[in-house]
Amino acid sequence: MADITVTNLQPDRAAVASQWQLIWWAFRRHRLAMVALVVTVLMYIVALVPGFFAINDPNLQNARATFHPPQKLHLIDTENGFSFGPHYYPMKLTRDPETLAAIFKEDTTKRVDVQFFGRGYEYSVFGLFNTNIHLIASPDKTTPLLLFGADRLGRDVFSRTVQGSQVSLSIGLVGVFLSLMLGIVIGGISGYYGGRIDFFMQRVIDFVLSLPTIPIWLAMAAALPQDWPATLQYMMITIILSLTGWAQLARVVRGRFLSLRTEEFVAAARLDGVRERRIIFRHMLPSFASHIIASITLAVPAMILAETSLSFLGLGLQPPTISWGVLLREAQNIRSIATAPWLFMPGCAVVVAVMALNLLGDGLRDAADPYNK
Numbered sequence: 001m002a003d004i005t006v007t008n009l010q011p012d013r014a015a016v017a018s019q020w021q022l023i024w025w026a027f028r029r030h031r032l033a034m035v036a037l038v039v040t041v042l043m044y045i046v047a048l049v050p051g052f053f054a055i056n057d058p059n060l061q062n063a064r065a066t067f068h069p070p071q072k073l074h075l076i077d078t079e080n081g082f083s084f085g086p087h088y089y090p091m092k093l094t095r096d097p098e099t100l101a102a103i104f105k106e107d108t109t110k111r112v113d114v115q116f117f118g119r120g121y122e123y124s125v126f127g128l129f130n131t132n133i134h135l136i137a138s139p140d141k142t143t144p145l146l147l148f149g150a151d152r153l154g155r156d157v158f159s160r161t162v163q164g165s166q167v168s169l170s171i172g173l174v175g176v177f178l179s180l181m182l183g184i185v186i187g188g189i190s191g192y193y194g195g196r197i198d199f200f201m202q203r204v205i206d207f208v209l210s211l212p213t214i215p216i217w218l219a220m221a222a223a224l225p226q227d228w229p230a231t232l233q234y235m236m237i238t239i240i241l242s243l244t245g246w247a248q249l250a251r252v253v254r255g256r257f258l259s260l261r262t263e264e265f266v267a268a269a270r271l272d273g274v275r276e277r278r279i280i281f282r283h284m285l286p287s288f289a290s291h292i293i294a295s296i297t298l299a300v301p302a303m304i305l306a307e308t309s310l311s312f313l314g315l316g317l318q319p320p321t322i323s324w325g326v327l328l329r330e331a332q333n334i335r336s337i338a339t340a341p342w343l344f345m346p347g348c349a350v351v352v353a354v355m356a357l358n359l360l361g362d363g364l365r366d367a368a369d370p371y372n373k
Contacts, residue, residue: 026366027363033360036359037360049126056146056156063154066152071088071106074087075087088111088145089111090106091107112139149342152330164322172300180292183249184285190202190250191253191257191258192261205254208246218310230320233318245303252295257280260284260288301353305354312328324346328344328346
């Protein structure tokens with residue numbers, strides 16, 4: 001009898017991989033999306049604990065630093081000998097003898113070393129405890145480090161931009177979460193049951209989609225009392241943005257449910273006596289969860305831009321609340337543009353955040369169906 005050699009053939013990795021593994025492998029090939037993922041993660045780390053990354057108290061006013069220009073960090077000191085280490089030179093204020101315009105020049109005779117994980121102003125961490133440790137700290141409180149300069153009240157633009165990221169980035173997540181809940185519930189019921197329920201809910205969705213979004217936002221935001229506390233304003237602005245953002249997602253969810261309710265695995269679950277709620281949330285929703293994640297990622301930038309626009313126009317969040325839109329109100333006139341162009345730095349933060357989230361959403365959308373790769 002001939003010898004029979006049994007060979008253990010290794011199956012193709014893609015044939016035995018889960019859907020999430022296939023999505024991750026496809027997503028990794030999208031280089032711009034990977035860069036956007038890193039940028040997005042870093043931004044939300046900063047937004048979680050903005051006080052740690054801020055250098056100065058974002059609410060501290062300094063009359064001597066009005067429209068102070070941005071300062072540079074130096075690594076090599078050749079003015080006071082030759083040495084290495086992060087440091088900066090305080091700026092001396094002088095006046096032009098003819099125009100009396102303020103002129104700031106570096107005073108290279110005074111060197112201030114920058115401290116990493118040094119101590120500065122006190123801030124709260126998640127509302128649990130207070131600390132005064134910062135990533136970058138200046139030991140000289142009389143001449144603070146102003147990386148992005150100062151505004152008309154002498155407040156640090158860099159620290160205010162970092163602090164504003166907490167509101168501007170979180171309002172996008174909270175708003176999209178509320179829109180997601182409404183979209184999944186209404187779209188899921190409409191697509192799963194069909195018939196008259198589907199007809200009624202689709203007319204509601206059509207009505208919401210026909211509303212002019214920006215005028216509705218402006219009207220509802222203008223109706224909010226200006227004397228409400230900041231937390232209540234934040235919650236109401238988030239709800240306003242969510243009320244008009246759920247309809248498109250509900251239409252997508254409804255279409256997916258219409259196509260899935262006739263699939264064999266749904267029919268098998270029904271014949272097995274599985275309850276409808278479990279069929280929807282355990283069997284149908286996970287089958288297109290990747291598409292929902294991609295839709296969410298693309299919806300967050302729209303929420304951030306909406307909050308920024310409302311706050312910039314004075315109809316959204318109000319001072320002393322700090323958000324990117326509130327900060328951009330400082331650069332509404334030509335005088336501010338000509339005198340202190342660095343007041344646009346919160347706008348640059350908005351551009352970076354929106355581009356990163358859009359590229360991340362594009363990468364997730366392209367990788368959402370790896371079987372077609």
